[in-house]
Amino acid sequence: MTFPAIVNLFPFAADIVVLVGILAILVLDLLLPHGDKRVLGGLTILTLVVAFAVSLFYPMNGEAWGGAYVGTPMALFFKRIFYVGGILGTLGVRQQAITEFTRRQGEYFALILVSVFGMSLLPGVRDAILLVVAFETMGIPLYVLSAYARDDKKAVEGALKLYLVGAASSATMLFGLSLLFGLAGSTSLVAIAQHAGAHPSPLAMVGTVLVLGGMGFKIGVFPFHMWVPDTYEGSRTPFIAFLSAAPKVAGFALLLQLLLPAGGALLHLTLPVLMTAAVMTLFVGNFFAIRQSNVKRLLAYSGVAHVGFLLLALATGTELGIASLMFYSAGYLFTNMGAFLVVHAVATAGGDDSVESFNGLFRRSGWLSLAMLCFLLSLAGIPFVVGFWAKLFVFMAIWQAGYPALVLLGAGLSVLALFYYLRVVRAMFMTTPKSDAHITVDFATNAAIALCLAGVVGVGLYPTPVFEAARLAAIGVLGP
Amino acid sequence: MMDIRIFLSLAVVLFTIGVYGVLTRRNAVGILLSIELLANAVNLNLVAFGHFGAGAVGQVFALFSVALTVTEVIVGLAIVVLLYRTRQDITVDLASEMSR
Numbered sequence: 341m342t343f344p345a346i347v348n349l350f351p352f353a354a355d356i357v358v359l360v361g362i363l364a365i366l367v368l369d370l371l372l373p374h375g376d377k378r379v380l381g382g383l384t385i386l387t388l389v390v391a392f393a394v395s396l397f398y399p400m401n402g403e404a405w406g407g408a409y410v411g412t413p414m415a416l417f418f419k420r421i422f423y424v425g426g427i428l429g430t431l432g433v434r435q436q437a438i439t440e441f442t443r444r445q446g447e448y449f450a451l452i453l454v455s456v457f458g459m460s461l462l463p464g465v466r467d468a469i470l471l472v473v474a475f476e477t478m479g480i481p482l483y484v485l486s487a488y489a490r491d492d493k494k495a496v497e498g499a500l501k502l503y504l505v506g507a508a509s510s511a512t513m514l515f516g517l518s519l520l521f522g523l524a525g526s527t528s529l530v531a532i533a534q535h536a537g538a539h540p541s542p543l544a545m546v547g548t549v550l551v552l553g554g555m556g557f558k559i560g561v562f563p564f565h566m567w568v569p570d571t572y573e574g575s576r577t578p579f580i581a582f583l584s585a586a587p588k589v590a591g592f593a594l595l596l597q598l599l600l601p602a603g604g605a606l607l608h609l610t611l612p613v614l615m616t617a618a619v620m621t622l623f624v625g626n627f628f629a630i631r632q633s634n635v636k637r638l639l640a641y642s643g644v645a646h647v648g649f650l651l652l653a654l655a656t657g658t659e660l661g662i663a664s665l666m667f668y669s670a671g672y673l674f675t676n677m678g679a680f681l682v683v684h685a686v687a688t689a690g691g692d693d694s695v696e697s698f699n700g701l702f703r704r705s706g707w708l709s710l711a712m713l714c715f716l717l718s719l720a721g722i723p724f725v726v727g728f729w730a731k732l733f734v735f736m737a738i739w740q741a742g743y744p745a746l747v748l749l750g751a752g753l754s755v756l757a758l759f760y761y762l763r764v765v766r767a768m769f770m771t772t773p774k775s776d777a778h779i780t781v782d783f784a785t786n787a788a789i790a791l792c793l794a795g796v797v798g799v800g801l802y803p804t805p806v807f808e809a810a811r812l813a814a815i816g817v818l819g820p
Numbered sequence: 821m822m823d824i825r826i827f828l829s830l831a832v833v834l835f836t837i838g839v840y841g842v843l844t845r846r847n848a849v850g851i852l853l854s855i856e857l858l859a860n861a862v863n864l865n866l867v868a869f870g871h872f873g874a875g876a877v878g879q880v881f882a883l884f885s886v887a888l889t890v891t892e893v894i895v896g897l898a899i900v901v902l903l904y905r906t907r908q909d910i911t912v913d914l915a916s917e918m919s920r
């Protein structure tokens with residue numbers, strides 16, 4: 341049986357699962373009595389696991405909505421990242437949602453799913469209108485989630501900052517898109533790129549730079565990174581674990597859809613801007629991270645530095661570069677979420693977010709300290725955890741693209757980064773704790789940390805399958 | 821005959837005022853209003869491009885843009901109300917560190 345392209349919904353098989361999950365949770369939320377909503381968190385995880393399984397066994401290729409959406413191997417790779425991110429994020433926030441937002445937890449989980457739904461549309465968009473809609477579907481639930489602790493002054497303040505920056509940045513992005521749309525006379529991203537490639541004009545460059553600037557706000561690129569540490573510090577840590585990883589990867593998935601068509605026409609047009617932003621982001625992230633005494637702020641700046649690496653991988657504009665970006669995204673998701681969840685576990689056990697509360701963690705919980713050690717080593721890029729391969733592949737791509745100086749710079753800054761990551765390691769293993777009380781963590785958070793650790797160590801010891809998948813998915817993405 | 825450049829120039833002016841407002845206003849509602857200016861600059865662009873060549877798709881794009889901006893502003897106003905409830909004050913400074 342064949343369908344006309346406009347009603348072909350097979351490329352959305354996994355997204356439809358998520359959509360059904362959202363509706364089921366919203367309806368069940370109304371039907372369940374107030375004290376008995378714990379099942380909704382489990383249902384969220386189940387929905388995402390099913391969506392992930394669908395994405396494993398069903399390729400979801402092909403055009404839909406008259407070519408506005410195209411399912412590709414690359415889209416599939418990113419979708420899997422987002423579903424895994426959603427699963428880990430939900431596991432992480434589950435306990436807090438149940439205890440702190442008991443009556444409102446149904447909407448909390450539904451909003452996470454809506455955000456994941458928006459993300460999972462992004463890597464396949466081929467139309468500016470769908471791009472904007474999917475982007476906002478991802479973004480608006482995140483503003484609500486960050487303000488969910490409505491009596492906490494700091495959380496609300498962080499949420500307002502996230503919101504104002506987010507809204508201003510999406511308006512900036514839209515302004516850029518409107519210029520690109522006007523030049524090409526079409527909302528198709530391929531037509532926009534082809535037009536800019538055939539008639540490169542200053543206006544096309546201004547439009548692309550505005551889109552990059554808007555996205556730069558979202559993913560925390562210098563000079564638009566100021567909000568990142570504040571929001572991370574103010575908001576609830578398990579939510580930040582989700583916010584710091586999945587939406588950033590989604591931002592890069594969006595940039596790829598805009599910059600890669602027509603042989604990377606818009607990428608070449610804005611290459612100097614991208615390169616400068618990437619190098620500055622690397623510098624700022626690493627140098628500001630050194631001074632931080634709060635682990636959440638430290639991880640925020642380290643996240644800025646990692647975005648610098650991802651931008652470098654993007655700026656190479658080669659298939660190897662795109663493949664290394666995809667691999668780096670997957671590794672970053674596991675590593676960063678794991679690290680934030682350990683920070684959360686330590687902070688709930690009577691500490692706060694400072695480096696000092698990690699003092700002697702090894703004696704209080706060997707499991708947490710070893711997990712955190714792996715995450716920090718992965719963030720620093722030490723063999724044999726996933727971060728090492730991620731950095732190595734990015735360096736290989738930059739070298740092949742002909743920028744040996746950038747490889748040296750990146751390697752030098754990685755050594756510098758080791759310094760501030762090891763400060764936390766030193767606190768964990770070589771100092772005495774203030775109290776010897778053993779740290780107990782709830783089951784869901786433990787499971788999330790264990791999954792992150794499995795990803796970090798597993799892919800670190802055997803990176804071939806993931807990198808092969810990324811390499812195969814990147815073949816031909818620079819096509820017409 | 822109206823020229824498209826008039827509309828685009830107006831949009832650029834609106835956008836610039838909006839950016840200036842976002843960066844300098846310290847009242848959260850003021851920043852929200854500035855973001856509205858940014859969004860309206862976008863809509864003006866889209867409608868102008870639609871009218872002067874691209875066709876109905878420009879107007880459709882503008883409709884989507886309006887709908888998205890409205891949903892976004894609703895969430896934003898809700899957060900401003902929350903902030904007012906927790907500290908009876910809605911000044912924010914985007915450029916500096918958070919108050920401790």
